[in-house]
Amino acid sequence: MNRRQRTLTLIATLVSMLNIEAQVMQQAPRLVVNITIDQLRTDYMEAFSPLYTLDGFKKLVDKGLVFTNASYPFSPIDCASAIASVATGTTPYYNSMVGNQWLDRETLRPVYCIDDKKTLGLLTAEGGSPRNVSTSTIGDELKATTKGKAKVFSIAPFRNAAILSAGHAADGAVWIDDKSGEWCSTDYYGSEIAAWVKSYNAINPTSRITSSRTWEPENQYVGKFNYFLREAAPKPFKHKFSGERQYIEYKTSGLVNENVTKAALHCVSSNNMGVDGITDLLNITYYAGTFDHKAGSENQIELQDTYVRLDRQLASLIASLQLRLGAKNVLFVVTSTGYADEEEVDYGKYRIPSGTFYINRTASLLNMYFGALWGQGKYVESCFGSQIYLNHKQLENKRVSLTDACQRAQEFLTMVSGVRNVYTSLQLLSNSNPDFIKVRNGFCPERCGDILIEVSPGWRLYNEDNQQSELSRASYIPFPIIFFGANIKAERITSPVTVDRIAPTVAKSIRIRAPNACSAEPLF
Numbered sequence: 214m215n216r217r218q219r220t221l222t223l224i225a226t227l228v229s230m231l232n233i234e235a236q237v238m239q240q241a242p243r244l245v246v247n248i249t250i251d252q253l254r255t256d257y258m259e260a261f262s263p264l265y266t267l268d269g270f271k272k273l274v275d276k277g278l279v280f281t282n283a284s285y286p287f288s289p290i291d292c293a294s295a296i297a298s299v300a301t302g303t304t305p306y307y308n309s310m311v312g313n314q315w316l317d318r319e320t321l322r323p324v325y326c327i328d329d330k331k332t333l334g335l336l337t338a339e340g341g342s343p344r345n346v347s348t349s350t351i352g353d354e355l356k357a358t359t360k361g362k363a364k365v366f367s368i369a370p371f372r373n374a375a376i377l378s379a380g381h382a383a384d385g386a387v388w389i390d391d392k393s394g395e396w397c398s399t400d401y402y403g404s405e406i407a408a409w410v411k412s413y414n415a416i417n418p419t420s421r422i423t424s425s426r427t428w429e430p431e432n433q434y435v436g437k438f439n440y441f442l443r444e445a446a447p448k449p450f451k452h453k454f455s456g457e458r459q460y461i462e463y464k465t466s467g468l469v470n471e472n473v474t475k476a477a478l479h480c481v482s483s484n485n486m487g488v489d490g491i492t493d494l495l496n497i498t499y500y501a502g503t504f505d506h507k508a509g510s511e512n513q514i515e516l517q518d519t520y521v522r523l524d525r526q527l528a529s530l531i532a533s534l535q536l537r538l539g540a541k542n543v544l545f546v547v548t549s550t551g552y553a554d555e556e557e558v559d560y561g562k563y564r565i566p567s568g569t570f571y572i573n574r575t576a577s578l579l580n581m582y583f584g585a586l587w588g589q590g591k592y593v594e595s596c597f598g599s600q601i602y603l604n605h606k607q608l609e610n611k612r613v614s615l616t617d618a619c620q621r622a623q624e625f626l627t628m629v630s631g632v633r634n635v636y637t638s639l640q641l642l643s644n645s646n647p648d649f650i651k652v653r654n655g656f657c658p659e660r661c662g663d664i665l666i667e668v669s670p671g672w673r674l675y676n677e678d679n680q681q682s683e684l685s686r687a688s689y690i691p692f693p694i695i696f697f698g699a700n701i702k703a704e705r706i707t708s709p710v711t712v713d714r715i716a717p718t719v720a721k722s723i724r725i726r727a728p729n730a731c732s733a734e735p736l737f
Contacts, residue, residue: 241723242544242699244487245494246534249299249378251292252502253549255281255691260440261520268532269524273547277697279705280736285551286711287654293326295550296377296498300350302716302731304654309347313373315660316597323597327376335406337390337397341376348730350380351716352494357382358725364486368477369498370464378496387476394419394460396476409483417475419463423454428466435518450514452504462505467519470499474526478533487538492723499523508556535698544699544722548712549692555684560671567671570631572596573678582625583618587611599674600662615639615663622664634667710736
């Protein structure tokens with residue numbers, strides 16, 4: 214081999230080694246932006262697409278890895294249970310977050326999911342913590358793996374979304390206070406409000422937005438675009454924010470997402486997120502529901518405008534972070550909470566099978582039935598939602614097993630009008646029957662009743678004691694899971710997937726452990 218051949222061979226070897234090293238040393242994303250959009254729906258997202266820019270939803274769908282057929286592997290779903298599932302990579306059966314509220318067995322009073330008497334609010338009267346979440350989150354595992362060096366923050370309009378997505382070990386969780394409109398937090402994450410939150414409140418006070426701005430359509434095309442069934446085009450809307458509920462209403466308006474984006478970008482720049490070799494995590498919650506949680510039929514134009522404004526905020530967030538950190542260094546994950554505020558429908562008017570199921574009356578009837586069997590006494594302790602809580606001490610005194618009481622209750626309640634199905638706590642604990650796996654996944658023995666009633670679709674669940682009313686529906690809410698950025702190849706996948714697979718996918722992408730109760734496989 215002559216000198217020229219030896220030189221060419223050496224060059225080829227070096228090039229090969231460099232290629233191998235480049236593949237091996239390809240870095241994980243410097244920043245993961247985990248975006249959960251409350252009540253986002255694919256049908257609305259696609260229907261309003263003619264009104265979008267090219268850099269928001271369209272960019273995510275066209276250039277991202279899109280799983281079009283996503284769902285939650287448990288039931289029922291609300292904001293708290295959904296966001297906890299995204300963060301923990303598991304269901305309420307393991308993370309214990311069964312909903313926004315549940316009944317405390319000792320006090321027989323409702324408990325709000327993130328209330329914590331040991332904490333105080335910072336710039337708010339309400340504290341809170343994630344202590345009720347029984348498992349670790351993706352942010353917790355990132356903190357543990359990096360020995361606390363990774364930065365983890367959560368930005369949301371709502372207190373429950375901010376705290377639950379942040380997890381136990383985060384650096385901070387901030388939300389908009391219902392009374393003052395200021396971005397606030399809890400002393401669980403630190404004894405004083407962070408300096409960057411103070412500075413943002415000074416630069417962009419929410420009070421200035423609500424006092425000076427009127428929410429009206431973003432452009433002339435919003436409202437003229439016909440998607441909903443209607444006899445005539447509704448009039449353009451104008452909403453001003455004032456009075457005691459001004460910030461509560463503002464947080465469900467199309468304007469709030471701009472505030473969320475600005476706060477998120479201020480958080481990134483103030484805390485130097487994504488600038489070193491250690492991956493950081495930013496959790497963001499946007500809002501895509503109806504104004505003031507009213508029926509969509511009453512807010513058709515507002516709903517369209519909310520999606521149009523959200524599209525612009527997604528575009529602004531993506532462009533700003535990619536410009537700041539580089540497109541390959543930021544991984545965006547986008548999904549929905551998977552539920553929607555239900556329409557108020559009078560089915561009886563159209564002769565559609567319906568009715569009212571009175572949970573408190575049913576609980577009283579069940580108590581009378583038990584009294585006829587075993588003698589008078591208080592066998593039913595309370596009811597909450599569609600769940601009935603039995604008095605365990607009373608059953609022990611009467612020497613009645615919980616198994617016997619639950620089985621008899623199940624037999625009795627299945628004969629009541631409006632009842633589609635009845636599940637017992639013992640049945641859900643001991644059986645993983647695929648026919649009711651979603652109900653089991655949404656169950657937690659410490660926080661759920663002994664009897665769980667599934668009300669027939671179209672029937673209204675009503676509690677006369679606290680005036681709570683809920684229309685039962687089993688409708689499917691379509692929504693996607695989207696991964697964008699960080700050199701991810703564009704692809705559209707229609708196979709069904711579940712949201713609990715987001716956390717292990719992110720964990721694999723940034724090379725850390727999945728949350729400690731997460732048994733789901735990564736999506737890629």
